[in-house]
Amino acid sequence: MLKEKIVNKETGIITYGITPPKQSNTPEKLAEISQKLIERLKDLDIDGLIIYDVQDEAERTTQERPFPYLQTIDPTAYSKEYLSELEVPKIIYRCVGKYTETQLSEWLTSDAEQDRFSVFVGASSSKQEVRLGLPEAYSLSKRLNNELVFGGVVIPERHLKNNDEHLRIANKVRNGCRFFVSQATYNVEASKNFLSDYYYYCQNNEIEMVPILFNIAPCGSQKTLEFMKWLGISIPRWLENELIYSNDILDKSIRLSQEVFEELMDFGLEKGIPIGCSIESVSTRKVEIEASIQLVRDVKYSMEQKLIQKR
Template identity: 55%
Template sequence: MLLKEKILNKNSGLLFYGLTPPKLNTDPEKIHTIAKKQIERLKDLNLDGLILYDLQDESSRTDAPRPFPFLSTLDPDTYAQHYLSELAIPKIIYKSIGKQNKEDFVQWICNKNGTTDTCVFVGAPSKNQHTKLALQEAYQIKKANNPQMLLGGVTIPERHLKKGDEHLRVFQKIENGCQFFISQCVYNLESSKNFLADYYYWAQENQKELVPIIFTLTPCGSVKTLEFMNWLGIDIPNWLKADLKHSNNILEESVEMCNKIAQELLDYARKKKIPIGFNIESVAIRKEEIEASISLVKTIRKMMNS
């Protein structure tokens, strides 16, 4: 089955891999080299799709200093078309709506009309950030100009612990045309299960259909990566932070935790027939962490097939 069919059929078991395109100032020859390595790593993984992120500066979200400087990256659409075309799997393009000019966005949407492209609209990281285009307006533009495009949304299960309304945000986005959701990286199992429970029971009480929720898992191979993940807003419980910081093998322990989270979410979702899947990524560019993420893909695939 095609990715679009699986999503529209609300299938469980979708498996994605997430990539950030190279930095904007990278030499074109080096970009080709990077792309070839990525294609080689991913081509035999039996993925349902490849996610290409559209990074935006998130400094408005927090007063804490960014562990690494923000550097703009290649447009994910451009990277997919010109560098990763040999990789014969569907591409899911992230689009950071807040940095889009309305006229350019309308033109982009219209150029995609009639294709099977899949896109995820991402809102601004905070209310304090100045935006050129609102997320709600982007939904309306997409609906008017390209209703065929498969549309995904972002969900943040950790936010559910604080506000208790993440499931309602998801259903509101479904009303706006979102047909699946990809989470921010999850390390807090309790918040993810709480979100799934409210998502499920609210749907039951209000006669709403459930759409696939794709949980993102990310290996952590160093204290620096841990600090960066924390800055990104990934909620890592204090006990787990302490265990990882003092571990003799932080990468191995983090992968073990990712596996435990995946298994518990799968067990919970299967009992209630909630369609879920996973997106594996590496926020670091260190070879060890990338290889760990590839290994995690294989493990999660076996887990979902068992």
């Protein structure tokens, strides 16, 4: 179903995102963590599970990282060894700069007979040393495994500064990207600016629009808020104040996140832009993870109601 929805450029795709556990965990601990995740997700009605490929982003900012960077398990290995019980398509992120051409080629050609999904991610900053660039990764994928459905990352906040995110996306589509996933979205203005320019550019150039999945993530503490800001997530000052001074920061963030996404969904439906949603918890706290799971159910119900009304 996920492949059909992406190929048909459908509105309403919903995914859940996770970060693999740290490599330093014992096998027993890894099994325990994975089983808890499976129990949480096995009855969740999602189109795909995103598994992130984490890279150290220290070069991106001079600010001290709120949480230490620790190496995580490779997302493909984690999917195969620990999450095979979950019968849902896995979307594997690949930070392509970490890999040599040989390494990425081997990954691309493995399990070539299966439906596979990926998101190719470039360098986190111009200072980061890379072994492979995005154009090379796109070319390799098309040459070695044309069946791989791969997407890219969209950063609407970057559009505020450069006003060219829609051009980046259009160029990535020409290079084979079939869908896009944003980082956590709190800045509705930046996102609508991007969508508007993306829509009119595609209209003027007779380009079909591909699905854009806006990521939303609960924020349950000031520590999580600090980490989100360190990650480069754009949180408007008024919204940050609403979170900091609320009686229940988690509940407030959930309601604000839903409002942001629903506004973007309405904007997309009006113009025929295929909008979807990806949900995650950037925190490992149980209460924030469980809030993100409930958010999936709430957002899915909201999207379905809007699609029914649209018909």
